[in-house]
Amino acid sequence: MRPYEKDPSAIYAQSFATVRAEANLDRFPNGLDRLATRVIHACGMVEIADRLAFSEDAYTVGHHALAAGKPILCDCEMVGAGIIRRYLPAENEVIVTLNDPSTPDRATAMRNTRSAAAVELWEPHIAGAVVAIGNAPTALFHLLDLIDQGFPKPAVILGFPVGFVGAAESKAELAANPRGCEFVALRGRKGGSALAAAAVNALAAGLPEDRS
Amino acid sequence: MRPYEKDPSAIYAQSFATVRAEANLDRFPNGLDRLATRVIHACGMVEIADRLAFSEDAYTVGHHALAAGKPILCDCEMVGAGIIRRYLPAENEVIVTLNDPSTPDRATAMRNTRSAAAVELWEPHIAGAVVAIGNAPTALFHLLDLIDQGFPKPAVILGFPVGFVGAAESKAELAANPRGCEFVALRGRKGGSALAAAAVNALAAGLPEDRS
Numbered sequence: 001m002r003p004y005e006k007d008p009s010a011i012y013a014q015s016f017a018t019v020r021a022e023a024n025l026d027r028f029p030n031g032l033d034r035l036a037t038r039v040i041h042a043c044g045m046v047e048i049a050d051r052l053a054f055s056e057d058a059y060t061v062g063h064h065a066l067a068a069g070k071p072i073l074c075d076c077e078m079v080g081a082g083i084i085r086r087y088l089p090a091e092n093e094v095i096v097t098l099n100d101p102s103t104p105d106r107a108t109a110m111r112n113t114r115s116a117a118a119v120e121l122w123e124p125h126i127a128g129a130v131v132a133i134g135n136a137p138t139a140l141f142h143l144l145d146l147i148d149q150g151f152p153k154p155a156v157i158l159g160f161p162v163g164f165v166g167a168a169e170s171k172a173e174l175a176a177n178p179r180g181c182e183f184v185a186l187r188g189r190k191g192g193s194a195l196a197a198a199a200v201n202a203l204a205a206g207l208p209e210d211r212s
Numbered sequence: 213m214r215p216y217e218k219d220p221s222a223i224y225a226q227s228f229a230t231v232r233a234e235a236n237l238d239r240f241p242n243g244l245d246r247l248a249t250r251v252i253h254a255c256g257m258v259e260i261a262d263r264l265a266f267s268e269d270a271y272t273v274g275h276h277a278l279a280a281g282k283p284i285l286c287d288c289e290m291v292g293a294g295i296i297r298r299y300l301p302a303e304n305e306v307i308v309t310l311n312d313p314s315t316p317d318r319a320t321a322m323r324n325t326r327s328a329a330a331v332e333l334w335e336p337h338i339a340g341a342v343v344a345i346g347n348a349p350t351a352l353f354h355l356l357d358l359i360d361q362g363f364p365k366p367a368v369i370l371g372f373p374v375g376f377v378g379a380a381e382s383k384a385e386l387a388a389n390p391r392g393c394e395f396v397a398l399r400g401r402k403g404g405s406a407l408a409a410a411a412v413n414a415l416a417a418g419l420p421e422d423r424s
Contacts, residue, residue, distance in 0.1 A: 001353070001356060001357060001360070001385060002381070002385075004349070004350065004353045004378050004381065004382070005350075005377055005378055006323060006324040006325060006328065006350060007323075008325050008326075011325070011350075011377045011378070014376065014377045015375055015376045015377050018376040018377075019376070041375060041376070042374070042404065043374060043402065043404060044374045044375045044376060044379060044400075044401030044402045044403060044404075045401070045402060077293040077294075078290050078293045078294045078405065078406065078409070080293070081289040081290045081292070081293035082289075082290045082405070111218060111219075112218040113218060113220050113223070114220075116218065137216070138216070138217075138218060138223075141213070141216045144213060145213060148213070162254070162255060162256045162406075163227055163253060163256045164226065164227045164230040164231070164253070164256060165217055165223045165226045165227050165230075166216050166217055166223070167256060169214070169216060170216070173213060173214075188256075189256030189257070190255065190256050190257060191256060192254065192255060192256075192404065192406045193290065193294070193405065193406055194290065194374075194404045194405055194406060197290070
């Protein structure tokens, strides 16, 4: 078998160098290039750089929210599992309510998905927090509906729901009207938990060279 | 805001119908079309159908391994978090050794990554088991090296490491020489934990219509 790179630092450095060489990051201001780099690294697709929508201060505001100790609200366990805890600046709480015992009954009563029902349980935590959606379009749609009805607003919404039903539409709605929140969203069908978690990790820690 | 689909069954049905309409699944034998459908659903990319390499009996052998109670070995916590426990036919154990306390020192001694070191801890569990790699190329490379040195063989290797350094190469090595194991691998840079977990979920449960 051919030799392969085994040094973690060299792997990171080569990876991020490839992103910088192949992706067009010039249009990302205020630290968002770091977020884009980590998201691209998480999926191996430089082409998504051209499909990331964002508000100008999403990185700065998200970074400060974490530094201030605000929690991170995730739509599924995989996003929570991908958040690198040692990066978090204030031992921030990572909250996933999808498997709360009340969620199935709430979903039935709402005539919506469990993912949407779980968002309602974010109410005591969401003001000024970081939201990371990596799976369910219905979670993002319902969050936007709730905000329209007066739900407290998060500082930043990281919109990476994935798939063929509602993913593109929910992210387009977020980008068209972020309801006064900062946001990053990957337009189209692509997305996923790894991308949402990578976006959180970027808000927390930038890139490895920021930390050396 | 426009109305959106809120019924989980309808969302699944529309999603899988889209996959069937847009992806070419004709070349997948023996249940592998179900695995391909779930993997595509997990990433929103029908185009990956043409980049999946596999051995003919990977689905059947993996399905039977799970039915026989064999464990699932994952290279990272995110893959483990994406495995839907209620699908597992025998309350199969999901094992992630990446954060074992011995892993960092072992990695240093090996001059390899923590992901590679963690694979060595699979030895008591791996014979006839299902391996799901969704993050680290070094985990897949090192597993293949270990098998070459007489390590016990898993029944199936689900190869979905992602990224710019070693991902394409490790999956090409698996596809070129699967060492007598059944396998599925997504060629190229793309991959990730959600895809690896989706492949496990397919081995466990097929598609939703298989269960109705």
